[in-house]
Amino acid sequence: MQQLHTKKSAAAFEAAQKRMPGGVNSPVRAFKNVGGTPLFIDHGKNQHIIDIDGNTFIDYVLSWGPLILGHADDQVVADLKKAAERGTSYGAPTPLETELAELVHQIIPSIEMIRMVSSGTEATMSAIRLARGYTHRDKIVKFIGNYHGHSDSLLVDAGSGMATFGITTSPGVPDALAYDTLTVPYNDTAAVKELFAHHGDEIAGVIVEPVAGNMGVVPGTQTFLQTLRDETTAHGALLIFDEVMSGFRADFHGAQGLRGITPDLTTLGKVIGGGLPVGAFGGKREIMEAITPVGNIYHAGTLSGNPLAMTGGISTLKQLSDADYVAMEKRVAALTAGIKHQADKHGIPMTVHHVGTMWSAFYSEGPINNFADVQACDQELFEKCFWQLLAHGVYVAPSQFETCFISTKHTDEDIEKTIEAYGAAFAAATR
Structure with a gap:
């Protein structure tokens, strides 16, 4: 002591x-x-x-998850030093972005295409916008106690920091956004089926932590997650796995690899940047190509895919097995x-x-x-x-x-x- x-x-x-x-x-x-x-x-x-x-x-705590190689890993630090000496941000493409995208696809094959961002919150916010734009629907389903970052429509009945302070919804979130966010108890298969029976054709997507990490570790059951896959498929909604926390943590291949369930979209963060500010969202090619500049669903970011974050992610993922x-x-x-x-x-x-x-x-x-x-x-x-x-x-x-x-x-x-x-x-x- x-x-x-x-x-x-x-x-x-x-x-x-x-x-x-x-x-x-x-x-x-x-x-x-x-x-x-x-x-x-x-x-x-x-x-x-x-x-x-x-x-x-x-x-x-390990910076809330990213530091799977521990603090100041020698190889990551060495690689970051080299990258920083070349420049910290260009606002232009670099081969590093493609290298990390290929690496992520090899580890999590469902991510056929990916868009890099600067935080987990930005990743989930963007995935929700994509789901709504792709399906031309407004309603999103989330689960009580799941935290998907602090964007407005996802702060309803969130876990983690919201739970710590006893907050269910935050002042500043318009009622209209809360109205389009439907909440269900986590691991409640019957409630999911009932919700889809009443609102299935209005739902753009379901976002879920396949292994909840923002109310402590609470695994989604196999039956629960399979029900989400079945119901979204039947009703033309998208299934979004929020693996900002569970990605490369629940398993090298993510919770989806562990459970054998393929989502339409996946959000990532934390480990993918090796300790630097980074996030990503990706999934099926046909869905991702609805984003600008190929499609018309807007997404942009000055520091998205910056060389330091990409280097941190590449250096980290290459060391893992x-x-x-x-x-x-x-x-x-x-x-x-x-x-x-x-x-x-x-x-x-x-x-x-x-x-x-x-x-x-x-x-x-x-x-x-x-x-x-x-x-x-x-x-x-x-x-x-x-x-x-x-x-x-x-x-x-x-x-x-x-x-x-x-x-x-x-x-x-x-x-x-x-x-x-x-x-x-x-x-x-x-x-």
């Missing part, structure tokens, strides 16, 4: 609040869900982050089993999920199948254990509604230390 120093972080947070709302540029970073002062990070290397007070942590996922999944399985064992040992109600390189510990007996189940978790106990874990050198997501990750750099020793830290946290929290 380390002495957790926070004096410098507290001063940095106070200064930040003078110039940024809540002192942050993304709300969950403010630690509102766990109280106290957020940690300000100085640097990271491999599986560790070090804050400005000198505290060192085994990191399971199926063997890496076997090793990471083995460690995740050991970690989650160990956490559950410690919880049982200390009488802590807990359900632990993991899919591929993603994992979550829910402070509830479970089962955890949807957002309502996650909302019933013990938030107070989560908060107590979060701070105890920090004191024992383990950094996990500061919200019950977020996902944790593992990287290729995490070791068996890290897993053992983390399990021990959970045991100590549970013991302290129940005294």
Whole structure:
């Protein structure tokens, strides 16, 4: 157990609040869900982050997923340095864009054509516009607790940061947009069928996290996802898999590869940029060719496909292999089993999920199948254990509604230390 120093972080947070709302540029970073002062990070290397007070942590946030090779991977850093020396942005095509597009298609074959963007939010927003323009319909179906970025029509009943702050819809989102967004409980096959029975011919598309990661890790069941494929096909709607989080995380080939279900469109982010700001949306050629300049559905972006982001993605994906996922999944399985064992040992109600390189510990007996189940978790106990874990050198997501990750750099020793830290946290929290 380390002495957790926070004096410098507290001063940095106070200064930040003078110039940024809540002192942050993304709300969950403010630690509102766990109280106290957020940690300000100085640097990271491999599986560790070090804050400005000198505290060192085994990191399971990994920039909310992108850093599957860990922090400051030597090869990625070297490749980025070379790219930066040549120029950071041209606003013109480069071969790097095609190279990354080919690489993504090889790994996720359903992405026949792709358009690069600068964030996951932009990717999902653009995929929704494409679905509406392609089908000439307005209504979109999303699932309660699934978060698809902060564009207006997708902020209805969203998870992740929205859930952390207890928000169901955000001021500034017009009622008309909410009207065209139909929401259904996640993993509720009967509700999906009923919705399509009443509105099937009005629905442009269904957007879903095939493995939900924005209410913690909640896998979509095979039956649920297959029902979405069947209903959208039957009614001429598009199926959009939001794999911004699960892409290259649930499996090397994405959740769609893991489940064997092919969507019409896929959105990607995080790992595809190797830690740089990037996103993408892609899918069937005939649908993607409805976008300008081939079609008339508009999309543009000054930094879309910029050479640094493309280099980060290429460098990351080229280093990954199926063997890496076997090793990471083995460690995740050991970690989650160990956490559950410690919880049982200390009488802590807990359900632990993991899919591929993603994992979550829910402070509830479970089962955890949807957002309502996650909302019933013990938030107070989560908060107590979060701070105890920090004191024992383990950094996990500061919200019950977020996902944790593992990287290729995490070791068996890290897993053992983390399990021990959970045991100590549970013991302290129940005294």
